[in-house]
Structures are given as C-alpha cells and as structure tokens.
Amino acid sequence: MSQATTQKLVALTILALVLLVWQFLPPALGVPKFIIPTVTDMLSELGRMYRREDLVANTLSTAWYTLLGFAIGSALGAAIGYLLGLSEFWERVLSPYILALQIAPKVAFAPLFIMWFGYNATPKLLVTVLIVFFPVLVNVLAAMKTVDRDMVNLARAYSMTRWQIFKKVEFPSTLPNLMAGLRIASTLAVIGVTVGELVGGNTGLGFLISYGGGQANAAMVFNAIVLLTVIGILLYSVLVWAEERLLHYLPKKEH
C-alpha cells in the first residue's frame, strides 16, 4: 500500500472515530442534547432547518457576502499594498498607522458600523472588507520591499519604464506573497461575515447561530458552524487551486 493511501485511510478512520464518539459518548454520559446534540440529532435538525428556516437562502447569503467582502477587501489591500510598495516615502509615513489598525480587533467595529449604517448588509460587508484588507496589504507590501534589486536594475538597464518594471518584474515577483495573503484572508472573510451577522443581522448563518442560541437549539448552532466552515474551505480550496496554476513555475518542495 502506498504511503498516500495509508495517510488517507488513517485520516478517514479518525473522522469515523470522532463521529462515533460524538454520536454515542454524550448520551452514555447523560449529557442532554440541548448541550451536545448527537450526529443524528444534527442531521434531523438540518432537515428541519431546510424546511422551516430558509437554510439555503441563509447559506447562500452568507456565502455571497463572504465572497463579496473577500473580493473588495483583497482588491483594496492589494492596490494599496502595491501603491505603498512603490513609494518609500508614503510607506514610511503611513506604516505606524497601518500597524495600529492591523492590531486593532476589526470585529469590534461591528457595533459601530451598525450604529452608522443600520441593520442591513453594509455593516457585515464593511467588517469583512476591513478584516480581509490587512493580511493582503501586509503581504504585498513586504513582498514589494524584497523584490530582487538586481532584477529591477536589469530591467532599468534595458531602459524599461517604471510601469513596465512593475508589470514585468515587481508584480510577478510578489505573486507568491499575494497568493499567500489571499489564502489567509479567505479564512478571515468567513469570520468577518459571521460576526457581522451575529451582531446585527436578520439573515445568514451568523443570524441562525444567534437565533438558535437564543432557543437553546445547540444542533442548529452546530449545523450553522459546519456550514460556515464549508464555505471557508470552498473559498480556500479555490485559492489553492488557482495558486497551483499561477505558480506552476516554482519547483515543488520535497517534503
């Protein structure tokens, strides 16, 4: 048996064990199902949510705002990262503020945004944009600072314009870091949307979590968490897939 097959087999066995323990251990210990629902409880609750709680619409809404927030936030982060990367002056001037904003807990802005924009989609979109923005910006900026100076000099010696140097040398050089930033950002995007929906929403999986929590319906909360994870994994997988195609020229690392 090849090592890859063994790995898969072991991983699946662990999953099966966890599900089995989840199904049988809490009832055996007398834990009530509003504290820890069993796997079958969750599945039947999933069916009820599908019929009664508009599960599909809520999931799609969350997925849509995750994607939208991720797209806007990473586009802004990349654009400003590249602009600052091109200007040492502005990078130096703005970097302390960027650091401060980067450290500030972005999700804590959610109540403010609700006060400003009301109970609609804008606050959760803003939280997501804000949370996605920084890892992309920081990765791009760091990469711009470490572009091989000799490569830039080579392009200069070939009389390339500033724009050509950016397009042909700097941007492709920073692509691995940009992709790494996007990957980190994709996992944060789900958090941004969820917090936005938890704090002040009437749609989405985050809303179902707070609604389910209020009803002591643990199965509903668990289901929403699982679906949020699935959305995050999907986005992350698309990025990994894109990265493998874009960065095919990098030799594969031997593990």
Add this chain to the structure above:
Amino acid sequence: MALEFDHVTKTFALPSGQELTAVSDINFKVEKGEFVSVVGPSGCGKSTILSMTAGLYQPTSGIVRVSGEVVTKPNPHVGFMLQKDLLLPWRTIVKNVEFGLESRGVSKSERRDRAMAELERCHLKGFENHYPYQLSGGMRQRAALARTLAIDPDIILLDEPFSALDAQTKLLIQDSFAETIKEAGITTLLITHDLAESVIMSDRVLVLSERPGTVQREIEIGLPNREHPLARRQMTEIHDYANEIFTLLKLDRRAA
C-alpha cells in the same frame, strides 16, 4: 573606442553621513572587440565600475563613454550579467531571452526569431519552453548570456558570472562563453576574483588597487586562442601572468 573611463571618481554618501570613495581617478580604454578583465582585492570598486558603465548611476567626477557617447542614463547598448542569472522564474527560457527586447519596439515575431537564434548560438536549442528551475546552473548562465546578446549590445559587462558554478561546469561555461563572444565580436568587460580566469579569457587585464580603487597596472596577455580558455589553460605562460597579478595584489602579504 568601445569604452573609456576618463579620470572617474565615485563617492557614496553613507547613511552615517560619512563619505566613501569607491573608486578614484580611474583611467582606461577598451577597444572594439576587445576582452578586458578587471581584477582587484575585495571591495576595490569593481562593481562600481560596472554599474557606471551600465549607466545605473553616474560618476561623482570624470566621464564614462560608451562608443564615444557620454553615459548619463541606462544605456540600451550595454548588456550586463551577474553571478546570479536573473532569469525571471515565471517565464520560459525563450520568453526570458525576449525580455530585453520588449522595451525597444521590436515586433513580437521578430523578438521570437532573435531569441531563438541566440538560444541556438548559446547551445540551448530544444530548451526554449523550459522554465529556469528545470535547467542546471550552467545552462541558466548560458540562457542569461543569450538574453544579453539578444539586445545586440555594443559592449557586455560580466560581473563574476562563473563564480557560482561548480569547478567543472565553470571550465565548460568559460569556454562556451569565450567562443560565443569571440564569434559575435562583442567588446567585453569581465569583473572577476579568479586570477587564472582573468588570464585565460582576456586580451588584457586591469589590476585595481585597494579601496579607493584605481588602476595600478594594465597587463597585456600576449597569448593566442582567446576563444578557447580550455586550450589556454594548458600553456605554461598562464602561471607567469597569474603570478604577476598575484604579486601586484599583494595577496601573500594579506594572507599573513
């Protein structure tokens, strides 16, 4: 005259506010088609000479001329190569060779034709669609030479292009470079630490002093077979020339 340094001095301002004179009152000329090496102790400003020839920065005083014209900005008639091959990893080899032509208004099809011709001249035919990571160090340096030659330069500057190669590859690549350069008839300035390399590859060797670097001696290498360093390596005279440079650099005294 392909290249001329006329009383060139270059001073850098250090971040500490002090000034550092890298080279001082450098004078030399390189004739068209000549292969000249520059050797000197570490930090004597060899790379400064190269950067000023490429036009990446200007001398503090004095004049640098390439093909009779004063160099004031990056010069499209100068090609340069470093120890690092500087191939763009995201481009295929042929696209890398085309890189230098992309800012010169050369049409796409002509770029491809010229790149393919250079790859053939540098013995890389068949590797045009490989990516740099798929090639050995020696092949990557040949690809970098093809890229340098593709822009049809008046002069090429080589900054220790062989120093990262293993000993045997180095001999073969020196030989292949020498032949290609001789065939193309291109003026070449080679910066190197390797005394034997400077002797076997050059028509003439400029020996620099310690910093601030200045030309302390020009040694004419009166040997045939410049296009075949491997053959030259067998000649006994090589050792005499290398010894002469060795003495000028006072390497024995520095070792003590």
